[in-house]
Amino acid sequence: MRLLQLHSDFIEYEPIEKEIRDAEEIVPQSKVRLEDLVVAFVAVESRDDESVVKIAVDEIKKYLDMVKSSRLLIYPYAHLSSDLAPPTLAIDIIKSVESFAKDSINQVYRAPFGWTKSFNIKVKGHPLAENSREISKQEEHKHADPLHREKESSALKDEEKLQSLWYIAQPGGQMAPVHNYNFKKQDQNLQMLVDYEIAKNRAVNEQPAHVRLMKKLAIADYEPASDAGNIRYYPKGRLMKSLIEQYITRRVMEYGGIEVETPIMYDTKHPSLQSYFNRFPARQYSITSDNKQLFLRFAACFGQFLMAKDFNISYKHLPLKLYELTRYSFRREKSGELVGLRRLRAFTMPDCHAFCRNLDQAKEEFLKRFELSISVLNDLGLTIKDVEMAIRFTEDFYNENKDFMTELINRFGKPVLVETWKERFFYFTLKWEFNFIDGLGKASALSTDQIDVENGARYGIEFVEEDGTKKNPIILHNSPSGAVERIIYALLEKSAKISKEGGIASLPLWLSHTQVRIIPVSQEHIVHCEKVLAELTENQIRADIDDRDETVGKKIRESETEWVRYTIVIGDKEIHSEKLIVRDRNEGKQRETTLYQLINEVKEQTRNKPYLPLNLPLRLSSRPQIMV
RNA sequence: GCCUUGGUAGCUCAGCCUGGUAGAGCGUUACCUUGGUAAGGUAGAGGUCGGGGGUUCGAAUCCCCCCCAAGGCUCCA
Secondary structure, three states, X not given: OEEEEEEEEEEEEEEEEXXXXXXXXXXXXXXXXXXXXXXXXXXXXXXXXXXXXXXXXXXXHHHHHHHOOOEEEEEEOHHHOOOEOOHHHHXXXXXXXXXXXXXXXXXXEEOOOOEEEEEEEEEOOOOOOEEEXXXXXXXXXXXXXXXXHHHHHHHHOOHHHHOEEEEEEOOOOOEEEHHHOOOOHHHHHHHHHHHHHHHOOOOOOOOOHHHHHHHHOOOEEEOOOOOOOOEEEOHHHHHHHHHHHHHHHHHHHHXXXXXXXXXXXXXXXXXXXXXXXXXXXXXXXXXXXXXXXXXXXXXXXXXXXXXXXXXXXXXXXXXXXXXXXXXXXXXXXXXXHOEOOOEOOEEEEEEEEEEEXXXXXXXXXXXXXXXXXXXXXXXXXXXXXXXXXXXXXXXXHHHHOHHHHHHHHHHHOOOXXXXXXXXXXXXXXXXXXXXXXXXXXXXXXXXXEEEEOOHHHHOOOOEEOOOOOEEOOEEEEEEOOOOHXXXXXXXXXXXXXXXXXXXXXXXXXXXXXXXXXXXXXXXXXXXXXXXXHHHHHHOOOOEEEOOOOOOHHHHHHHHHHOOOOEEEEEXXXXXXXXXXXXXXXXXXXXXXXXXXXXXHHHHHHOOOOOOOOOOOOOEHHHOOOOOO
16 A cells, blocks of 8 residues: 655645546535645555555554644545555545544545546645655565565654664763763763754754855855755865875775775666665655666665675685775755755765675674774874764664674773664664764764675675585675765864864865965065975975965965965075075964975875875966955 | 745945935955065946846835745754
8 A cells, every 4th residue: 555645734626527437426526625634645556455454544643643633634546556456445445544544533534536636735844744655464574575574664664663772882881871871071072962863952043164164265165056965166175175085095995995986877676776765765866868767876885786796706705895985976965954065965975895704704894994984084184082973783783792892982982872773774783973063063974884784685795605605795884984075074163163262273284275385575586486386396295376466464364364384485585595484374473494394394294195286376376266 | 845044246244124226345457566474555347136026106125936045843774
């Protein structure tokens, strides 16, 4: 049975003529209008029998309670399904839904069956106003294959099963229910994560700090000509992204990740993808090509899993680690959820899957990736102090792996938020993520890893065991950093926080577009500046010359507001001596140095980080102005 | 998607309540200034007032519809 429930301000309908021979006989009536109600469109399918009635009524009742309505219209609507029951059976089932519903629902109405009806409906605007369910016979529940069962469980969403229990776990392994935990001063951000996740306390009314900064620093901006959540990146933003991408890729490859590239669009009808797609159909971009209905990937999983399925894998090859940096992954988040660089519809996601022989191997690998994630985040400029960990698992997994969980929490070294479920609903048994808490108290996941016990079978990925049998691997899903755009978001928000507390906002030196700015005192010094610039560039330091016809004071000021770390002014004094006066923005004052020392100082701080040349003209007078 | 707030020069914003035909600062252009560590001076150019419709003699201003953004609700596999 298919059920579409709409919480509506009103519906008006009018039976026009009998559509089928078996249409219900009704007393001819004119237009019917009902206000403030739930309209349940119902299609009875071929496999349905009386056993779906109770499930359907329970669903409807639950929905009415949720939207706090007590008026129901049952509206037979064949178009919801292509696999309809015979009309005589359908009308019986619909009538018993009606009579059964009357036991528990205040006002129940029903539109006639088998008639062409014109109707006019106004659906309420709130997020729960539209709700669709697929209901199958009860006895199928017990024997359904896993894919089928998942479809139903998502349809039925048994509340008991999905109910979360929340704890705070501390290094050492003690867990206390969240409401018993005494948050200390240093747990301030953890408390915000808890508020965000559980209490849903988000009463703020400000534009996020990073949105202002991404514009001010000419990193990125909205692109009105695209879809919402698709951002334009200016030269400085593109440079930052390239550097972050190169860095993460190198680290994952050093860890053993094998880089691959997979398509960004997939066939909705592909058997392995279909069940996934049906589960969250509203969140994909979908496109049509020839006769195919395709969707844009929302992660790298599909491509890598489909690829791994075609590999010939022995247990000796495991753990096998495939990696892709997806530019882009697409998620059609609801428009109201999109925020600056925090939440996008197109984002760059490093995604590394490890195919493991068994749980022991998976756990061992899991710890390696945990360390990798901490290290990557740290090099990107975000330490453990900047993030809060959430860890989510099923009760069974916890009971069987207590020591392992304690080990994870110990390695993090701070109290973490724990969410547990009685039974597994998602494809993973264990998942952790690092959440960045921004200036408005919003939490966003960065690094994450999961133990996936389901997709090996779903995608038919197999390896040959020692004894010759074929097995499905356990799959780990790790992004050591989270989305690249979100890293920039976190760095900008962190800077804003520092600046609010009276510190100096900055970006890590290796991610700064200009590392050294050279300012000539007057035009005649430009030639010498060019020599200094060449020396710096040769040493892979990004430097530029502010040769515009402005006063030195003004150029210094702009260098500061552009967050340039080192500024050197070159005039007669410098030309005739080895000494340089460098203005170090982090110290807020000048000091004497030499070019050689400055080069070493920059190289020291950017060691083991990727280098790319400045992707703007090296003379500021040749640059177009981007925003302000 | 809904609610609230907002959209005026390249950028940040004032004007809107009380209708009378467009303002500031920054940027930009030209000229002067040739400079020493956070904004040198003068003059000029630059606006379908988000889009469309309506009311009016007259609309940036009042009304309706739409688009975009922010914040909230919700969602976040």
